[in-house]
Amino acid sequence: MVLSVTEKSYLHESLASVPPARPDGRKADQFRPIEVFTDFLPASNGSSKVVASDGTECLVSVKCKVVDHAVEEDLVVVDVDIAGHRDDSGFVQGIASTLSKVLSTQLDRSCLRLTKKYSFKLYIDVLVLSSFSHPLTLISFAVYSALNSTQLPKLISSDDDLDVAELPTFHDYDFVKLNVSVPLLFTLAICGKNVLVDPASNESDVANNGILVTWNNGKATAPIRTLGLNEDYVSGVSPQSLQDSIKMIEQVAPEVLQALGGI
Amino acid sequence: MNITDRRRILGPSNAKPLVFERLESSEQAAQPPQEKNNENESMYIKNGLVSNANGSSYLELKRGESSEQCTILLSSVYGPRPSRGAFSSKASLSVQFKEVTIEKIPSGELKEICNFLSNIFSAVINLERYPKSGIDIFLSLIKNPITSDEANLEPIIAACVNGITLALADAGIEIFDTVSAGTYKRNVVAFSKNGTEVVGLWKDKEDDTANDILSVIENCRGNYLQNRKGIIEYLIRSKNADI
Numbered sequence: 001m002v003l004s005v006t007e008k009s010y011l012h013e014s015l016a017s018v019p020p021a022r023p024d025g026r027k028a029d030q031f032r033p034i035e036v037f038t039d040f041l042p043a044s045n046g047s048s049k050v051v052a053s054d055g056t057e058c059l060v061s062v063k064c065k066v067v068d069h070a071v072e073e074d075l076v077v078v079d080v081d082i083a084g085h086r087d088d089s090g091f092v093q094g095i096a097s098t099l100s101k102v103l104s105t106q107l108d109r110s111c112l113r114l115t116k117k118y119s120f121k122l123y124i125d126v127l128v129l130s131s132f133s134h135p136l137t138l139i140s141f142a143v144y145s146a147l148n149s150t151q152l153p154k155l156i157s158s159d160d161d162l163d164v165a166e167l168p169t170f171h172d173y174d175f176v177k178l179n180v181s182v183p184l185l186f187t188l189a190i191c192g193k194n195v196l197v198d199p200a201s202n203e204s205d206v207a208n209n210g211i212l213v214t215w216n217n218g219k220a221t222a223p224i225r226t227l228g229l230n231e232d233y234v235s236g237v238s239p240q241s242l243q244d245s246i247k248m249i250e251q252v253a254p255e256v257l258q259a260l261g262g263i
Numbered sequence: 264m265n266i267t268d269r270r271r272i273l274g275p276s277n278a279k280p281l282v283f284e285r286l287e288s289s290e291q292a293a294q295p296p297q298e299k300n301n302e303n304e305s306m307y308i309k310n311g312l313v314s315n316a317n318g319s320s321y322l323e324l325k326r327g328e329s330s331e332q333c334t335i336l337l338s339s340v341y342g343p344r345p346s347r348g349a350f351s352s353k354a355s356l357s358v359q360f361k362e363v364t365i366e367k368i369p370s371g372e373l374k375e376i377c378n379f380l381s382n383i384f385s386a387v388i389n390l391e392r393y394p395k396s397g398i399d400i401f402l403s404l405i406k407n408p409i410t411s412d413e414a415n416l417e418p419i420i421a422a423c424v425n426g427i428t429l430a431l432a433d434a435g436i437e438i439f440d441t442v443s444a445g446t447y448k449r450n451v452v453a454f455s456k457n458g459t460e461v462v463g464l465w466k467d468k469e470d471d472t473a474n475d476i477l478s479v480i481e482n483c484r485g486n487y488l489q490n491r492k493g494i495i496e497y498l499i500r501s502k503n504a505d506i
Contacts, residue, residue: 091378094375094378
């Protein structure tokens with residue numbers, strides 16, 4: 001929804017006040033309720049759908065392929081498609097590049113190792129059906145639940161194939177669950193001195209700046225960077241707000257992981 | 264004996280061969296490069312090299328003595344020029360980054376850098392001052408310090424921030440502050456308001472700085488003050504030279 005200048009100014013004032021008054025009544029460190037569905041696409045190894053309360057919807061499918069890891073360097077390929085945005089726009093390409101960099105560098109390659117010669121290569125396809133706010137947090141939740149519900153074919157041939165030229169053979173119907181720690185990406189909005197987690201679209205419109213924080217293996221890691229959420233209200237922020245946002249993620253991320261793990 | 268060449272089209276009869284004047288060495292010596300040796304880092308700045316742009320800056324950053332570790336960046340600003348179509352109460356900003364020589368940076372990362380830079384400069388340029396117009400910034404990386412496969416983008420991003428600020432100043436576009444960026448290990452922080460406000464933070468690779476973001480910012484601030492001093496000194500000197 002497009003807000004008028006006056007509405008935006010009112011919203012900005014209330015978000016910058018102490019404590020922040022968010023339009024949907026959330027606390028500063030509270031996420032929007034989401035619905036998560038997993039493992040419903042029969043043709044892919046893992047899938048998930050995440051629907052946020054504002055109608056933002058994100059689908060992720062994980063497919064795998066057996067490759068010679070001496071030949072193929074990249075074992076994770078991420079493709080992002082956001083409805084309403086051109087594929088070659090900076091917004092979509094930026095999100096795709098961030099995601100593929102985080103996933104390809106931070107996913108443990110040994111989890112994808114099949115034999116001494118072959119590995120699984122994961123193709124992660126992200127489709128955002130409708131987005132109102134910055135979709136990165138939601139995409140990251142969807143990728144997390146999709147990868148955690150991924151079932152890979154079970155190997156029945158020997159896993160030492162360096163000497164014998166033998167292609168891996170798989171069990172007819174048994175699968176093995178992919179066990180990998182997946183990084184989560186959080187977007188936060190900074191309004192005045194307040195830090196707000198999971199900003200909705202109207203909150204993004206009046207935020208002074210956005211922060212992207214990545215969470216992996218129990219700590220906040222790189223990439224951490226400022227993120228443009230709008231063009232009207234963007235301004236500099238105090239270093240303290242940056243530290244506050246990392247602290248806030250350190251508090252909420254374990255709870256988010258627990259909630260996502262319960263699926 | 265008068266022999267005329269009938270096989271070629273000759274110039275007019277009073278044509279004279281082209282003779283170039285000898286370059287005067289005194290003119291070159293008049294403008295020594297701005298050297299500031301801190302941590303073996305030196306910066307050479309020259310504004311206004313691109314004649315058809317509204318403002319431009321040429322930046323050469325050297326780390327150490329070797330010419331290998333050298334970043335050369337040309338930034339040009341076009342605008343504010345009228346934008347067609349729907350009315351907009353403020354200028355729209357676009358940043359394009361291009362590697363002029365061998366392309367080593369993946370295109371997705373280039374987009375990320377452009378998004379990051381345009382976010383910084385939408386906070387810095389007084390866009391309300393230029394309604395119904397567009398400001399386009401083009402960055403050409405002439406020499407890339409990356410030699411290995413692993414991309415080390417941080418010095419390039421910092422150079423981009425400094426280069427754009429200089430080019431904007433050259434174009435006479437209103438900016439709220441001389442923004443500059445400082446690097447520390449694998450972090451880049453762009454500051455404004457004398458280092459009290461952060462307009463951009465880029466941390467792409469994990470390093471040993473752990474989670475203490477405040478000390479990272481503090482370390483970048485030292486580098487920022489140095490870079491900003493170089494920029495302002497150059498601007499004042501070039502202004503005095505004009506008068």
